Amino acid sequence: MELPPVVESIHLAKATRLPMQAKATVEVEAGKGIVGDRYHGTRHRHVTVQSRESLNEAAAVYGREVPSHLTRRNLTVSHGIIPRDPGSLLRIGDVLLEAVRVAAPCKLLDDTIGAGAQEALRRRAGTVFRVLEGGTISVGDAVVGVSSPAPRPG
16 A cells, blocks of 8 residues: 655745745645745745656656755645646645645746756646645645545536
């Protein structure tokens, strides 16, 4: 039986272009995001989550390692697929997250990682979530996909 995914790393930045800082534990507020992060208090972009598995796929396309802190995502989980469908729920530690949209890789990645990184991360750059229930998230916390949205008639 495969072990559940766990939080491999946590990163945040106080402002848009500042370097990401590694953290062992962060406080997450419902409706606001990670305390101390540049997106804390924004409307929907509270927490970004990516998978090490997706970063490894991007590295294979890119031809060299894609370090998790340089992708500018907040949480990197050890393995598995991060839900992308709006409304999908993810539980990490005490925190309940709801998927808002795919986190599109930005041009800044070509500056921080190297030319071609943005393209290698396309469809592999994780998901933007809003925080429904706050709490703490720590490296090593289990990650559980709670549900997916109901199929839409059509």
